[in-house]
Amino acid sequence: MKQQNLLTCQDIAHEGEVIQGFCLNLECQDSRSQFCLQCGFDPKKHTNCKKDLKGFGQIQSFITKFNQYILDLTIQLINPIHQSKQNMKNSQNNWII
Ligand SMILES: [Zn+2]
Ligand SMILES: [Zn+2]
Numbered sequence: 001m002k003q004q005n006l007l008t009c010q011d012i013a014h015e016g017e018v019i020q021g022f023c024l025n026l027e028c029q030d031s032r033s034q035f036c037l038q039c040g041f042d043p044k045k046h047t048n049c050k051k052d053l054k055g056f057g058q059i060q061s062f063i064t065k066f067n068q069y070i071l072d073l074t075i076q077l078i079n080p081i082h083q084s085k086q087n088m089k090n091s092q093n094n095w096i097i
Pocket of ligand 1: 009010011014017035036037038039
C-alpha cells in the first residue's frame, strides 16, 4: 500500500504539490482543509474562504498572537488581586504605625 504523504496535496490533479497551510474557515465547502499553491489559485476551491487560507507561517504567528492575548488577559486578571493584596499589606502597616 502506498503511504499517503500528508504534506502533499490529496487532489489527483495536484499530485506532488506541497501543502502550504490550512483553511481556517469553519464553513469551508472543501472537504480537505489543507491546501497547496494550486488549490489557492483554483477558483472552484475555497470559493468563499480564500481569505481564510493560512500558510503554516501565518498559523504559527496566529497561535503566538493568541498565546500573547491569553497571557495579557491572565496578567490583567492577576494584577488587581495582586494590587489589592498590596493594599491590604499597606493598610495593615498603617494599623501597626
Ligand atoms: Zn491542491
Ligand atoms: Zn476553505
